[in-house]
Amino acid sequence: xxxxxxxxxxxxxxxxxxxxxxxxxxxxxxxxxxxxxxxxxxxxxxxxxxxxxxxxxxxxxxxxxxxxxxxxxxxxxxxxxxxxxxxxxxxxxxxxxxxxxxxxxxxxxxxxxxxxxxxxx
Amino acid sequence: xxxxxxxxxxxxxxxxxxxxxxxxxxxxxxxxxxxxxxxxxxxxxxxxxxxxxxxxxxxxxxxxxxxxxxxxxxxxxxxxxxxxxxxxxxxxxxxxxxxxxxxxxxxxxxxxxxxxxxxxx
Numbered sequence: 426x427x428x429x430x431x432x433x434x435x436x437x438x439x440x441x442x443x444x445x446x447x448x449x450x451x452x453x454x455x456x457x458x459x460x461x462x463x464x465x466x467x468x469x470x471x472x473x474x475x476x477x478x479x480x481x482x483x484x485x486x487x488x489x490x491x492x493x494x495x496x497x498x499x500x501x502x503x504x505x506x507x508x509x510x511x512x513x514x515x516x517x518x519x520x521x522x523x524x525x526x527x528x529x530x531x532x533x534x535x536x537x538x539x540x541x542x543x544x545x546x
Numbered sequence: 547x548x549x550x551x552x553x554x555x556x557x558x559x560x561x562x563x564x565x566x567x568x569x570x571x572x573x574x575x576x577x578x579x580x581x582x583x584x585x586x587x588x589x590x591x592x593x594x595x596x597x598x599x600x601x602x603x604x605x606x607x608x609x610x611x612x613x614x615x616x617x618x619x620x621x622x623x624x625x626x627x628x629x630x631x632x633x634x635x636x637x638x639x640x641x642x643x644x645x646x647x648x649x650x651x652x653x654x655x656x657x658x659x660x661x662x663x664x665x666x667x
Binding site for chain 2: 429456496525
């Protein structure tokens with residue numbers, strides 16, 4: 426039986442940007458926490474939607490073919506599968522990601538910001 | 547393309563307890579908001595885990611065969627599939643539920659607190 430998960434306590438254990446950490450599983454989906462700052466790479470996930478819930482700070486999600494989405498704490502956005510997007514945060518923000526297990530943060534784009542998968546805290 | 551979803555603005559549209567409202571979809575999963583107060587019915591979901599993230603207030607989740615889980619804002623718990631549970635909130639609380647589309651709030655237990663599925667706000 427899993428225990429209650431305090432997101433703030435988990436965020437306190439994260440000291441890198443753009444490195445999602447798994448905190449819980451829901452069937453074959455995972456809840457991941459990430460601290461984001463700066464500009465990520467344009468990428469897409471061809472097999473899945475991807476949910477972003479901002480917990481602290483502000484996040485912009487630039488989208489190919491649509492207006493940029495601006496998220497503040499308590500705001501949720503689901504990037505549709507196959508849509509190229511780029512998260513950008515001027516200041517550090519804290520985000521809860523929900524997506525199927527095994528999704529790589531940079532999708533098919535790869536590059537130096539690609540993080541290891543399935544790293545739990 | 548869906549838009550950013552402000553959870554507080556959505557909660558302001560909910561005037562009933564124990565009636566989950568869908569605010570977003572992630573593949574074949576749904577994000578549902580619910581205001582809870584009082585004691586729910588004991589029930590289980592044999593086909594799926596069920597995630598509870600408390601946004602405001604406090605929620606206890608009584609579990610068959612395990613200690614009750616107490617959740618405050620910013621705390622997450624995933625009830626494993628097949629585990630009988632009963633949410634209890636002394637005061638009104640606001641909860642984000644994540645689970646596959648089509649899950650009924652009372653599981654197989656039924657009863658008067660059974661809510662309609664797939665009601666969006």
